[in-house]
Amino acid sequence: MSVQERKERERAGRERLIVATARELAEQQGWDAVTTRRLAERIEYSQPVLYSHFRGKREIIGAVALLGAAEMAAELRAAARAADGPRARVTALARAYLDFAERNPAVYDAMFQLDGGLAFAQEDTPEPLKDAFAALLETLGEVAGEGVHPGLFTEVFWAALHGLATLTRAGRQPPADAERRVELLVDRLAVL
Amino acid sequence: MSVQERKERERAGRERLIVATARELAEQQGWDAVTTRRLAERIEYSQPVLYSHFRGKREIIGAVALLGAAEMAAELRAAARAADGPRARVTALARAYLDFAERNPAVYDAMFQLDGGLAFAQEDTPEPLKDAFAALLETLGEVAGEGVHPGLFTEVFWAALHGLATLTRAGRQPPADAERRVELLVDRLAVL
DNA sequence: TCGATTGTCTAGCGGTGCTAGGATCGCGGC
DNA sequence: GCCGCGATCCTAGCACCGCTAGACAATCGA
Missing domain, CATH: 1.10.357.10 (Tetracycline Repressor, domain 2)
Known part of the structure:
Protein backbone atom coordinates (compact mmCIF):
# COMPACT_ATOMS: atom_id res chain seq x y z
CA MET A 1 0.00 0.00 0.00
CA SER A 2 2.94 2.29 0.62
CA VAL A 3 3.61 2.71 -3.06
CA GLN A 4 0.08 3.80 -3.78
CA GLU A 5 0.15 6.20 -0.87
CA ARG A 6 3.34 7.78 -2.09
CA LYS A 7 1.80 8.26 -5.52
CA GLU A 8 -1.24 9.90 -4.04
CA ARG A 9 0.96 12.23 -2.04
CA GLU A 10 2.90 13.17 -5.14
CA ARG A 11 -0.32 13.70 -7.04
CA ALA A 12 -1.75 15.92 -4.34
CA GLY A 13 1.50 17.86 -4.25
CA ARG A 14 1.41 18.44 -7.96
CA GLU A 15 -2.18 19.60 -7.73
CA ARG A 16 -1.16 22.16 -5.13
CA LEU A 17 1.68 23.18 -7.41
CA ILE A 18 -0.74 23.75 -10.28
CA VAL A 19 -3.03 25.91 -8.19
CA ALA A 20 -0.19 27.88 -6.63
CA THR A 21 1.42 28.44 -10.02
CA ALA A 22 -1.85 29.56 -11.56
CA ARG A 23 -2.33 32.03 -8.75
CA GLU A 24 1.22 33.30 -9.01
CA LEU A 25 1.00 33.74 -12.76
CA ALA A 26 -2.36 35.48 -12.48
CA GLU A 27 -1.06 37.91 -9.88
CA GLN A 28 2.02 38.63 -11.94
CA GLN A 29 0.48 39.06 -15.38
CA GLY A 30 -3.30 38.84 -14.99
CA TRP A 31 -5.66 35.96 -15.65
CA ASP A 32 -5.48 36.51 -19.40
CA ALA A 33 -1.88 35.36 -19.25
CA VAL A 34 -2.85 32.14 -17.47
CA THR A 35 -3.13 29.85 -20.46
CA THR A 36 -2.98 26.11 -20.19
CA ARG A 37 0.21 26.11 -22.24
CA ARG A 38 2.03 28.63 -20.07
CA LEU A 39 0.79 26.99 -16.91
CA ALA A 40 1.95 23.58 -18.10
CA GLU A 41 5.34 24.97 -19.00
CA ARG A 42 5.79 26.55 -15.57
CA ILE A 43 5.02 23.35 -13.70
CA GLU A 44 7.28 21.52 -16.18
CA TYR A 45 4.64 19.11 -17.41
CA SER A 46 2.68 18.92 -20.62
CA GLN A 47 -0.79 20.39 -21.02
CA PRO A 48 -2.83 17.16 -20.69
CA VAL A 49 -1.51 16.68 -17.17
CA LEU A 50 -3.62 19.65 -16.11
CA TYR A 51 -6.70 17.86 -17.34
CA SER A 52 -5.97 14.82 -15.23
CA HIS A 53 -6.35 17.05 -12.16
CA PHE A 54 -9.04 19.50 -13.29
CA ARG A 55 -11.87 19.38 -15.77
CA GLY A 56 -10.59 22.53 -17.36
CA LYS A 57 -9.34 26.02 -16.82
CA MET B 1 -19.24 67.20 -51.89
CA SER B 2 -22.56 65.39 -51.82
CA VAL B 3 -20.97 62.09 -52.66
CA GLN B 4 -18.53 62.32 -49.83
CA GLU B 5 -21.27 63.31 -47.42
CA ARG B 6 -23.35 60.34 -48.43
CA LYS B 7 -20.40 58.05 -47.87
CA GLU B 8 -19.83 59.46 -44.45
CA ARG B 9 -23.48 58.98 -43.59
CA GLU B 10 -23.34 55.38 -44.71
CA ARG B 11 -20.18 54.86 -42.73
CA ALA B 12 -21.73 56.30 -39.59
CA GLY B 13 -24.78 54.14 -40.11
CA ARG B 14 -22.69 51.05 -40.40
CA GLU B 15 -20.82 51.94 -37.25
CA ARG B 16 -24.10 52.22 -35.37
CA LEU B 17 -25.10 48.88 -36.84
CA ILE B 18 -21.93 47.27 -35.53
CA VAL B 19 -22.45 48.60 -32.03
CA ALA B 20 -26.14 47.72 -31.95
CA THR B 21 -25.44 44.23 -33.27
CA ALA B 22 -22.67 43.67 -30.74
CA ARG B 23 -25.00 44.72 -27.96
CA GLU B 24 -27.81 42.53 -29.23
CA LEU B 25 -25.56 39.51 -29.60
CA ALA B 26 -24.07 40.08 -26.15
CA GLU B 27 -27.49 40.31 -24.51
CA GLN B 28 -28.69 37.21 -26.32
CA GLN B 29 -25.71 34.91 -25.82
CA GLY B 30 -23.23 36.71 -23.57
CA TRP B 31 -20.06 38.59 -24.45
CA ASP B 32 -18.13 35.37 -24.96
CA ALA B 33 -20.28 34.74 -28.00
CA VAL B 34 -19.43 38.14 -29.45
CA THR B 35 -16.53 37.12 -31.68
CA THR B 36 -15.33 39.23 -34.55
CA ARG B 37 -16.34 36.50 -36.96
CA ARG B 38 -19.88 36.17 -35.68
CA LEU B 39 -20.27 39.91 -35.47
CA ALA B 40 -19.02 40.35 -39.02
CA GLU B 41 -21.39 37.69 -40.27
CA ARG B 42 -24.37 39.33 -38.60
CA ILE B 43 -23.70 42.72 -40.14
CA GLU B 44 -23.05 40.96 -43.44
CA TYR B 45 -19.52 42.25 -43.91
CA SER B 46 -16.16 40.61 -43.55
CA GLN B 47 -14.09 40.83 -40.40
CA PRO B 48 -11.60 43.49 -41.53
CA VAL B 49 -14.45 45.97 -41.92
CA LEU B 50 -14.81 45.99 -38.13
CA TYR B 51 -11.22 47.12 -37.87
CA SER B 52 -11.80 50.07 -40.17
CA HIS B 53 -14.25 51.39 -37.57
CA PHE B 54 -12.68 50.25 -34.31
CA ARG B 55 -9.17 49.43 -33.21
CA GLY B 56 -10.34 46.08 -31.95
CA LYS B 57 -12.90 44.22 -29.94
C1' DT C 1 10.69 -12.04 -16.68
C1' DC C 2 6.56 -10.93 -18.78
C1' DG C 3 1.91 -8.87 -19.43
C1' DA C 4 -1.04 -5.29 -17.98
C1' DT C 5 -1.93 -1.00 -16.21
C1' DT C 6 -0.90 3.52 -15.31
C1' DG C 7 0.98 7.75 -16.56
C1' DT C 8 2.76 11.12 -19.81
C1' DC C 9 3.66 13.19 -24.16
C1' DT C 10 3.21 14.53 -29.16
C1' DA C 11 0.25 16.13 -32.39
C1' DG C 12 -3.84 18.05 -33.83
C1' DC C 13 -8.86 19.93 -33.82
C1' DG C 14 -11.75 23.90 -34.14
C1' DG C 15 -11.89 28.20 -32.41
C1' DT C 16 -10.02 33.17 -31.15
C1' DG C 17 -8.34 38.36 -32.32
C1' DC C 18 -6.13 40.53 -35.75
C1' DT C 19 -3.67 41.78 -40.40
C1' DA C 20 -1.24 41.66 -45.06
C1' DG C 21 -2.04 41.88 -49.75
C1' DG C 22 -4.75 41.32 -53.78
C1' DA C 23 -9.16 42.22 -56.29
C1' DT C 24 -13.00 45.08 -57.27
C1' DC C 25 -15.80 48.97 -57.35
C1' DG C 26 -17.07 53.78 -58.15
C1' DC C 27 -15.46 58.37 -58.46
C1' DG C 28 -13.62 62.64 -61.12
C1' DG C 29 -11.21 64.38 -65.26
C1' DC C 30 -10.73 64.11 -70.14
C1' DG D 1 -18.63 57.90 -72.68
C1' DC D 2 -14.39 56.24 -71.28
C1' DC D 3 -10.49 55.50 -68.48
C1' DG D 4 -7.06 55.85 -64.71
C1' DC D 5 -6.86 55.95 -59.92
C1' DG D 6 -7.94 55.86 -55.20
C1' DA D 7 -10.94 54.09 -51.82
C1' DT D 8 -13.09 49.96 -50.16
C1' DC D 9 -13.66 45.32 -49.22
C1' DC D 10 -12.55 40.39 -49.05
C1' DT D 11 -9.68 36.10 -49.03
C1' DA D 12 -6.29 33.88 -46.74
C1' DG D 13 -3.36 33.37 -43.11
C1' DC D 14 -0.74 34.38 -38.67
C1' DA D 15 -0.03 33.05 -33.77
C1' DC D 16 -2.46 31.83 -30.13
C1' DC D 17 -6.38 29.72 -27.30
C1' DG D 18 -8.86 25.46 -24.59
C1' DC D 19 -9.09 20.86 -25.02
C1' DT D 20 -8.40 15.76 -26.54
C1' DA D 21 -7.14 11.33 -29.16
C1' DG D 22 -3.86 8.07 -29.56
C1' DA D 23 0.97 6.57 -29.37
C1' DC D 24 4.52 5.59 -26.27
C1' DA D 25 7.17 4.63 -22.00
C1' DA D 26 7.58 3.45 -17.30
C1' DT D 27 6.14 0.85 -13.51
C1' DC D 28 3.62 -2.60 -11.12
C1' DG D 29 1.92 -7.47 -9.82
C1' DA D 30 2.17 -12.27 -10.96
Whole structure:
Protein backbone atom coordinates (compact mmCIF):
# COMPACT_ATOMS: atom_id res chain seq x y z
CA MET A 1 0.00 0.00 0.00
CA SER A 2 2.94 2.29 0.62
CA VAL A 3 3.61 2.71 -3.06
CA GLN A 4 0.08 3.80 -3.78
CA GLU A 5 0.15 6.20 -0.87
CA ARG A 6 3.34 7.78 -2.09
CA LYS A 7 1.80 8.26 -5.52
CA GLU A 8 -1.24 9.90 -4.04
CA ARG A 9 0.96 12.23 -2.04
CA GLU A 10 2.90 13.17 -5.14
CA ARG A 11 -0.32 13.70 -7.04
CA ALA A 12 -1.75 15.92 -4.34
CA GLY A 13 1.50 17.86 -4.25
CA ARG A 14 1.41 18.44 -7.96
CA GLU A 15 -2.18 19.60 -7.73
CA ARG A 16 -1.16 22.16 -5.13
CA LEU A 17 1.68 23.18 -7.41
CA ILE A 18 -0.74 23.75 -10.28
CA VAL A 19 -3.03 25.91 -8.19
CA ALA A 20 -0.19 27.88 -6.63
CA THR A 21 1.42 28.44 -10.02
CA ALA A 22 -1.85 29.56 -11.56
CA ARG A 23 -2.33 32.03 -8.75
CA GLU A 24 1.22 33.30 -9.01
CA LEU A 25 1.00 33.74 -12.76
CA ALA A 26 -2.36 35.48 -12.48
CA GLU A 27 -1.06 37.91 -9.88
CA GLN A 28 2.02 38.63 -11.94
CA GLN A 29 0.48 39.06 -15.38
CA GLY A 30 -3.30 38.84 -14.99
CA TRP A 31 -5.66 35.96 -15.65
CA ASP A 32 -5.48 36.51 -19.40
CA ALA A 33 -1.88 35.36 -19.25
CA VAL A 34 -2.85 32.14 -17.47
CA THR A 35 -3.13 29.85 -20.46
CA THR A 36 -2.98 26.11 -20.19
CA ARG A 37 0.21 26.11 -22.24
CA ARG A 38 2.03 28.63 -20.07
CA LEU A 39 0.79 26.99 -16.91
CA ALA A 40 1.95 23.58 -18.10
CA GLU A 41 5.34 24.97 -19.00
CA ARG A 42 5.79 26.55 -15.57
CA ILE A 43 5.02 23.35 -13.70
CA GLU A 44 7.28 21.52 -16.18
CA TYR A 45 4.64 19.11 -17.41
CA SER A 46 2.68 18.92 -20.62
CA GLN A 47 -0.79 20.39 -21.02
CA PRO A 48 -2.83 17.16 -20.69
CA VAL A 49 -1.51 16.68 -17.17
CA LEU A 50 -3.62 19.65 -16.11
CA TYR A 51 -6.70 17.86 -17.34
CA SER A 52 -5.97 14.82 -15.23
CA HIS A 53 -6.35 17.05 -12.16
CA PHE A 54 -9.04 19.50 -13.29
CA ARG A 55 -11.87 19.38 -15.77
CA GLY A 56 -10.59 22.53 -17.36
CA LYS A 57 -9.34 26.02 -16.82
CA ARG A 58 -12.54 27.01 -15.05
CA GLU A 59 -11.94 24.45 -12.31
CA ILE A 60 -8.42 25.75 -11.80
CA ILE A 61 -9.83 29.23 -11.28
CA GLY A 62 -12.30 27.72 -8.83
CA ALA A 63 -9.49 26.06 -6.89
CA VAL A 64 -7.65 29.39 -6.61
CA ALA A 65 -10.89 30.97 -5.42
CA LEU A 66 -11.32 28.40 -2.65
CA LEU A 67 -7.75 28.88 -1.52
CA GLY A 68 -8.31 32.63 -1.50
CA ALA A 69 -11.56 32.34 0.44
CA ALA A 70 -9.85 30.43 3.23
CA GLU A 71 -7.06 32.96 3.34
CA MET A 72 -9.44 35.89 3.36
CA ALA A 73 -11.53 34.39 6.14
CA ALA A 74 -8.44 34.01 8.29
CA GLU A 75 -7.32 37.58 7.66
CA LEU A 76 -10.78 38.99 8.37
CA ARG A 77 -10.98 37.14 11.69
CA ALA A 78 -7.47 38.21 12.66
CA ALA A 79 -8.29 41.85 11.95
CA ALA A 80 -11.53 41.71 13.93
CA ARG A 81 -9.87 39.96 16.85
CA ALA A 82 -7.19 42.63 17.09
CA ALA A 83 -9.70 45.46 17.51
CA ASP A 84 -11.61 46.50 20.65
CA GLY A 85 -15.25 47.49 20.58
CA PRO A 86 -17.85 47.10 17.82
CA ARG A 87 -16.94 50.23 15.92
CA ALA A 88 -13.22 49.49 15.75
CA ARG A 89 -13.99 45.91 14.83
CA VAL A 90 -16.22 46.83 11.91
CA THR A 91 -13.73 49.40 10.63
CA ALA A 92 -10.87 46.93 10.91
CA LEU A 93 -12.96 44.30 9.12
CA ALA A 94 -13.77 46.64 6.26
CA ARG A 95 -10.15 47.72 5.90
CA ALA A 96 -8.97 44.11 5.98
CA TYR A 97 -11.44 43.19 3.25
CA LEU A 98 -10.42 46.00 0.94
CA ASP A 99 -6.79 45.38 1.75
CA PHE A 100 -7.07 41.75 0.77
CA ALA A 101 -8.73 42.68 -2.51
CA GLU A 102 -6.00 45.18 -3.27
CA ARG A 103 -3.08 42.92 -2.37
CA ASN A 104 -4.51 39.87 -4.16
CA PRO A 105 -6.42 41.22 -7.15
CA ALA A 106 -6.19 38.02 -9.16
CA VAL A 107 -7.39 35.88 -6.29
CA TYR A 108 -10.20 38.33 -5.63
CA ASP A 109 -11.20 38.12 -9.29
CA ALA A 110 -11.20 34.35 -9.12
CA MET A 111 -13.55 34.55 -6.15
CA PHE A 112 -16.01 37.17 -7.34
CA GLN A 113 -15.48 38.27 -10.91
CA LEU A 114 -14.58 35.19 -12.90
CA ASP A 115 -16.53 32.02 -13.41
CA GLY A 116 -14.88 29.32 -11.35
CA GLY A 117 -17.87 27.03 -11.66
CA LEU A 118 -18.59 27.33 -7.95
CA ALA A 119 -21.99 27.34 -6.31
CA PHE A 120 -22.85 30.34 -4.18
CA ALA A 121 -25.51 31.14 -1.64
CA GLN A 122 -26.97 27.67 -1.69
CA GLU A 123 -26.62 24.32 0.01
CA ASP A 124 -23.79 22.85 -2.00
CA THR A 125 -21.64 25.95 -1.65
CA PRO A 126 -18.08 24.84 -0.81
CA GLU A 127 -17.12 25.21 2.82
CA PRO A 128 -14.42 27.90 2.43
CA LEU A 129 -16.89 30.25 0.75
CA LYS A 130 -19.49 29.77 3.43
CA ASP A 131 -16.81 30.30 6.03
CA ALA A 132 -15.62 33.57 4.50
CA PHE A 133 -19.18 34.85 4.66
CA ALA A 134 -19.39 33.58 8.23
CA ALA A 135 -16.28 35.58 9.10
CA LEU A 136 -18.05 38.72 7.91
CA LEU A 137 -21.23 37.76 9.73
CA GLU A 138 -19.48 37.27 13.06
CA THR A 139 -18.45 40.90 13.27
CA LEU A 140 -21.25 42.52 11.29
CA GLY A 141 -24.04 40.63 13.03
CA GLU A 142 -23.55 42.62 16.21
CA VAL A 143 -24.03 45.97 14.47
CA ALA A 144 -27.00 45.08 12.28
CA GLY A 145 -29.37 47.03 14.47
CA GLU A 146 -32.67 46.01 16.00
CA GLY A 147 -35.14 44.12 13.89
CA VAL A 148 -32.68 43.71 11.04
CA HIS A 149 -31.73 40.21 10.05
CA PRO A 150 -27.94 39.81 10.55
CA GLY A 151 -27.57 37.82 7.35
CA LEU A 152 -29.35 40.43 5.29
CA PHE A 153 -27.30 43.21 6.86
CA THR A 154 -24.09 41.32 6.13
CA GLU A 155 -25.12 40.89 2.51
CA VAL A 156 -25.66 44.63 2.11
CA PHE A 157 -22.44 45.56 3.86
CA TRP A 158 -20.53 43.00 1.84
CA ALA A 159 -22.04 44.31 -1.39
CA ALA A 160 -20.86 47.81 -0.51
CA LEU A 161 -17.36 46.55 0.21
CA HIS A 162 -17.35 44.57 -3.00
CA GLY A 163 -18.44 47.63 -4.94
CA LEU A 164 -15.71 49.76 -3.43
CA ALA A 165 -13.10 47.09 -4.06
CA THR A 166 -13.93 46.52 -7.70
CA LEU A 167 -14.72 50.09 -8.73
CA THR A 168 -11.57 51.42 -7.11
CA ARG A 169 -9.33 48.81 -8.63
CA ALA A 170 -10.86 49.15 -12.10
CA GLY A 171 -10.15 52.88 -11.96
CA ARG A 172 -13.83 53.72 -11.79
CA GLN A 173 -13.35 55.61 -8.56
CA PRO A 174 -10.42 57.84 -7.52
CA PRO A 175 -8.06 55.88 -5.25
CA ALA A 176 -7.22 58.92 -3.18
CA ASP A 177 -10.43 59.06 -1.15
CA ALA A 178 -10.66 55.33 -0.49
CA GLU A 179 -10.16 55.67 3.25
CA ARG A 180 -12.80 58.37 3.59
CA ARG A 181 -15.28 56.22 1.73
CA VAL A 182 -14.71 53.38 4.18
CA GLU A 183 -15.30 55.66 7.15
CA LEU A 184 -18.50 57.01 5.66
CA LEU A 185 -19.71 53.50 4.94
CA VAL A 186 -19.06 52.26 8.46
CA ASP A 187 -20.55 55.38 10.05
CA ARG A 188 -23.77 55.10 8.12
CA LEU A 189 -24.41 51.38 7.73
CA ALA A 190 -23.44 50.06 11.13
CA VAL A 191 -25.61 50.70 14.18
CA LEU A 192 -23.09 51.42 16.91
CA MET B 1 -19.24 67.20 -51.89
CA SER B 2 -22.56 65.39 -51.82
CA VAL B 3 -20.97 62.09 -52.66
CA GLN B 4 -18.53 62.32 -49.83
CA GLU B 5 -21.27 63.31 -47.42
CA ARG B 6 -23.35 60.34 -48.43
CA LYS B 7 -20.40 58.05 -47.87
CA GLU B 8 -19.83 59.46 -44.45
CA ARG B 9 -23.48 58.98 -43.59
CA GLU B 10 -23.34 55.38 -44.71
CA ARG B 11 -20.18 54.86 -42.73
CA ALA B 12 -21.73 56.30 -39.59
CA GLY B 13 -24.78 54.14 -40.11
CA ARG B 14 -22.69 51.05 -40.40
CA GLU B 15 -20.82 51.94 -37.25
CA ARG B 16 -24.10 52.22 -35.37
CA LEU B 17 -25.10 48.88 -36.84
CA ILE B 18 -21.93 47.27 -35.53
CA VAL B 19 -22.45 48.60 -32.03
CA ALA B 20 -26.14 47.72 -31.95
CA THR B 21 -25.44 44.23 -33.27
CA ALA B 22 -22.67 43.67 -30.74
CA ARG B 23 -25.00 44.72 -27.96
CA GLU B 24 -27.81 42.53 -29.23
CA LEU B 25 -25.56 39.51 -29.60
CA ALA B 26 -24.07 40.08 -26.15
CA GLU B 27 -27.49 40.31 -24.51
CA GLN B 28 -28.69 37.21 -26.32
CA GLN B 29 -25.71 34.91 -25.82
CA GLY B 30 -23.23 36.71 -23.57
CA TRP B 31 -20.06 38.59 -24.45
CA ASP B 32 -18.13 35.37 -24.96
CA ALA B 33 -20.28 34.74 -28.00
CA VAL B 34 -19.43 38.14 -29.45
CA THR B 35 -16.53 37.12 -31.68
CA THR B 36 -15.33 39.23 -34.55
CA ARG B 37 -16.34 36.50 -36.96
CA ARG B 38 -19.88 36.17 -35.68
CA LEU B 39 -20.27 39.91 -35.47
CA ALA B 40 -19.02 40.35 -39.02
CA GLU B 41 -21.39 37.69 -40.27
CA ARG B 42 -24.37 39.33 -38.60
CA ILE B 43 -23.70 42.72 -40.14
CA GLU B 44 -23.05 40.96 -43.44
CA TYR B 45 -19.52 42.25 -43.91
CA SER B 46 -16.16 40.61 -43.55
CA GLN B 47 -14.09 40.83 -40.40
CA PRO B 48 -11.60 43.49 -41.53
CA VAL B 49 -14.45 45.97 -41.92
CA LEU B 50 -14.81 45.99 -38.13
CA TYR B 51 -11.22 47.12 -37.87
CA SER B 52 -11.80 50.07 -40.17
CA HIS B 53 -14.25 51.39 -37.57
CA PHE B 54 -12.68 50.25 -34.31
CA ARG B 55 -9.17 49.43 -33.21
CA GLY B 56 -10.34 46.08 -31.95
CA LYS B 57 -12.90 44.22 -29.94
CA ARG B 58 -12.14 46.27 -26.85
CA GLU B 59 -13.20 49.48 -28.56
CA ILE B 60 -16.46 47.90 -29.63
CA ILE B 61 -17.17 47.01 -26.02
CA GLY B 62 -16.34 50.59 -25.11
CA ALA B 63 -18.80 51.90 -27.67
CA VAL B 64 -21.54 49.70 -26.22
CA ALA B 65 -20.63 50.99 -22.77
CA LEU B 66 -21.02 54.62 -23.84
CA LEU B 67 -24.37 53.89 -25.42
CA GLY B 68 -25.46 52.17 -22.24
CA ALA B 69 -24.26 55.01 -20.03
CA ALA B 70 -26.39 57.52 -21.91
CA GLU B 71 -29.39 55.22 -21.68
CA MET B 72 -28.87 54.60 -18.00
CA ALA B 73 -28.52 58.30 -17.22
CA ALA B 74 -31.84 58.97 -18.93
CA GLU B 75 -33.61 56.19 -17.04
CA LEU B 76 -32.18 57.29 -13.70
CA ARG B 77 -33.35 60.87 -14.25
CA ALA B 78 -36.79 59.73 -15.35
CA ALA B 79 -37.17 57.59 -12.26
CA ALA B 80 -36.07 60.38 -9.95
CA ARG B 81 -38.34 62.89 -11.63
CA ALA B 82 -41.37 60.68 -11.18
CA ALA B 83 -40.95 60.47 -7.40
CA ASP B 84 -41.94 63.01 -4.76
CA GLY B 85 -39.73 63.82 -1.81
CA PRO B 86 -36.09 62.90 -1.12
CA ARG B 87 -36.77 59.45 0.28
CA ALA B 88 -38.99 58.32 -2.56
CA ARG B 89 -36.52 59.79 -5.04
CA VAL B 90 -33.55 57.90 -3.62
CA THR B 91 -35.49 54.64 -3.47
CA ALA B 92 -36.70 55.09 -7.03
CA LEU B 93 -33.17 55.88 -8.16
CA ALA B 94 -31.75 52.77 -6.51
CA ARG B 95 -34.44 50.57 -7.98
CA ALA B 96 -33.96 52.09 -11.42
CA TYR B 97 -30.22 51.43 -11.23
CA LEU B 98 -30.61 47.80 -10.23
CA ASP B 99 -33.39 47.38 -12.74
CA PHE B 100 -31.20 48.65 -15.54
CA ALA B 101 -28.41 46.28 -14.54
CA GLU B 102 -30.83 43.36 -14.50
CA ARG B 103 -32.53 44.15 -17.79
CA ASN B 104 -29.28 44.92 -19.63
CA PRO B 105 -26.66 42.63 -18.11
CA ALA B 106 -24.37 42.69 -21.12
CA VAL B 107 -24.43 46.46 -21.37
CA TYR B 108 -23.82 46.74 -17.64
CA ASP B 109 -20.85 44.41 -18.01
CA ALA B 110 -19.49 46.52 -20.83
CA MET B 111 -19.73 49.57 -18.59
CA PHE B 112 -18.30 48.21 -15.35
CA GLN B 113 -16.95 44.68 -15.62
CA LEU B 114 -15.18 44.44 -18.95
CA ASP B 115 -12.31 46.43 -20.27
CA GLY B 116 -13.64 48.82 -22.87
CA GLY B 117 -10.49 50.89 -22.86
CA LEU B 118 -12.32 53.85 -21.37
CA ALA B 119 -10.96 56.39 -18.94
CA PHE B 120 -12.83 56.77 -15.66
CA ALA B 121 -12.81 59.30 -12.87
CA GLN B 122 -10.43 61.63 -14.62
CA GLU B 123 -10.42 64.54 -17.00
CA ASP B 124 -10.60 62.69 -20.29
CA THR B 125 -13.50 60.55 -19.17
CA PRO B 126 -16.06 60.43 -21.99
CA GLU B 127 -19.09 62.66 -21.52
CA PRO B 128 -21.76 59.93 -21.22
CA LEU B 129 -19.93 58.35 -18.31
CA LYS B 130 -19.57 61.63 -16.48
CA ASP B 131 -23.22 62.34 -17.15
CA ALA B 132 -24.37 59.01 -15.72
CA PHE B 133 -22.48 59.80 -12.54
CA ALA B 134 -24.02 63.27 -12.58
CA ALA B 135 -27.48 61.71 -12.77
CA LEU B 136 -26.74 59.82 -9.58
CA LEU B 137 -25.26 62.90 -7.96
CA GLU B 138 -28.32 65.04 -8.66
CA THR B 139 -30.55 62.91 -6.48
CA LEU B 140 -28.03 61.60 -3.98
CA GLY B 141 -26.40 64.96 -3.31
CA GLU B 142 -29.43 66.16 -1.39
CA VAL B 143 -29.32 63.26 1.06
CA ALA B 144 -25.58 63.17 1.70
CA GLY B 145 -25.99 64.73 5.12
CA GLU B 146 -24.25 67.70 6.70
CA GLY B 147 -20.53 68.01 6.29
CA VAL B 148 -20.35 65.12 3.86
CA HIS B 149 -19.09 65.83 0.39
CA PRO B 150 -21.87 64.98 -2.12
CA GLY B 151 -19.43 63.45 -4.57
CA LEU B 152 -17.95 61.18 -1.95
CA PHE B 153 -21.38 60.15 -0.73
CA THR B 154 -22.45 59.38 -4.29
CA GLU B 155 -19.39 57.22 -4.80
CA VAL B 156 -20.18 55.16 -1.71
CA PHE B 157 -23.84 54.79 -2.58
CA TRP B 158 -22.97 53.88 -6.13
CA ALA B 159 -20.44 51.29 -4.94
CA ALA B 160 -23.13 49.67 -2.81
CA LEU B 161 -25.54 49.55 -5.74
CA HIS B 162 -22.84 48.14 -7.96
CA GLY B 163 -22.06 45.47 -5.40
CA LEU B 164 -25.70 44.47 -5.10
CA ALA B 165 -26.12 44.40 -8.88
CA THR B 166 -23.09 42.24 -9.60
CA LEU B 167 -23.28 39.88 -6.63
CA THR B 168 -26.96 39.22 -7.18
CA ARG B 169 -26.59 38.57 -10.86
CA ALA B 170 -23.55 36.33 -10.44
CA GLY B 171 -25.53 34.20 -8.00
CA ARG B 172 -23.38 35.30 -5.07
CA GLN B 173 -26.42 36.58 -3.20
CA PRO B 174 -29.92 35.07 -3.06
CA PRO B 175 -32.19 36.95 -5.48
CA ALA B 176 -35.21 36.63 -3.24
CA ASP B 177 -34.28 39.32 -0.73
CA ALA B 178 -33.10 41.87 -3.28
CA GLU B 179 -35.86 44.34 -2.49
CA ARG B 180 -35.24 44.18 1.24
CA ARG B 181 -31.55 44.84 0.70
CA VAL B 182 -32.37 47.98 -1.27
CA GLU B 183 -34.64 49.25 1.48
CA LEU B 184 -32.03 48.64 4.13
CA LEU B 185 -29.41 50.40 2.03
CA VAL B 186 -31.54 53.48 1.47
CA ASP B 187 -32.65 53.62 5.10
CA ARG B 188 -29.13 53.53 6.43
CA LEU B 189 -27.04 55.41 3.91
CA ALA B 190 -29.27 58.35 3.07
CA VAL B 191 -29.85 61.16 5.55
CA LEU B 192 -33.54 61.91 5.20
C1' DT C 1 10.69 -12.04 -16.68
C1' DC C 2 6.56 -10.93 -18.78
C1' DG C 3 1.91 -8.87 -19.43
C1' DA C 4 -1.04 -5.29 -17.98
C1' DT C 5 -1.93 -1.00 -16.21
C1' DT C 6 -0.90 3.52 -15.31
C1' DG C 7 0.98 7.75 -16.56
C1' DT C 8 2.76 11.12 -19.81
C1' DC C 9 3.66 13.19 -24.16
C1' DT C 10 3.21 14.53 -29.16
C1' DA C 11 0.25 16.13 -32.39
C1' DG C 12 -3.84 18.05 -33.83
C1' DC C 13 -8.86 19.93 -33.82
C1' DG C 14 -11.75 23.90 -34.14
C1' DG C 15 -11.89 28.20 -32.41
C1' DT C 16 -10.02 33.17 -31.15
C1' DG C 17 -8.34 38.36 -32.32
C1' DC C 18 -6.13 40.53 -35.75
C1' DT C 19 -3.67 41.78 -40.40
C1' DA C 20 -1.24 41.66 -45.06
C1' DG C 21 -2.04 41.88 -49.75
C1' DG C 22 -4.75 41.32 -53.78
C1' DA C 23 -9.16 42.22 -56.29
C1' DT C 24 -13.00 45.08 -57.27
C1' DC C 25 -15.80 48.97 -57.35
C1' DG C 26 -17.07 53.78 -58.15
C1' DC C 27 -15.46 58.37 -58.46
C1' DG C 28 -13.62 62.64 -61.12
C1' DG C 29 -11.21 64.38 -65.26
C1' DC C 30 -10.73 64.11 -70.14
C1' DG D 1 -18.63 57.90 -72.68
C1' DC D 2 -14.39 56.24 -71.28
C1' DC D 3 -10.49 55.50 -68.48
C1' DG D 4 -7.06 55.85 -64.71
C1' DC D 5 -6.86 55.95 -59.92
C1' DG D 6 -7.94 55.86 -55.20
C1' DA D 7 -10.94 54.09 -51.82
C1' DT D 8 -13.09 49.96 -50.16
C1' DC D 9 -13.66 45.32 -49.22
C1' DC D 10 -12.55 40.39 -49.05
C1' DT D 11 -9.68 36.10 -49.03
C1' DA D 12 -6.29 33.88 -46.74
C1' DG D 13 -3.36 33.37 -43.11
C1' DC D 14 -0.74 34.38 -38.67
C1' DA D 15 -0.03 33.05 -33.77
C1' DC D 16 -2.46 31.83 -30.13
C1' DC D 17 -6.38 29.72 -27.30
C1' DG D 18 -8.86 25.46 -24.59
C1' DC D 19 -9.09 20.86 -25.02
C1' DT D 20 -8.40 15.76 -26.54
C1' DA D 21 -7.14 11.33 -29.16
C1' DG D 22 -3.86 8.07 -29.56
C1' DA D 23 0.97 6.57 -29.37
C1' DC D 24 4.52 5.59 -26.27
C1' DA D 25 7.17 4.63 -22.00
C1' DA D 26 7.58 3.45 -17.30
C1' DT D 27 6.14 0.85 -13.51
C1' DC D 28 3.62 -2.60 -11.12
C1' DG D 29 1.92 -7.47 -9.82
C1' DA D 30 2.17 -12.27 -10.96
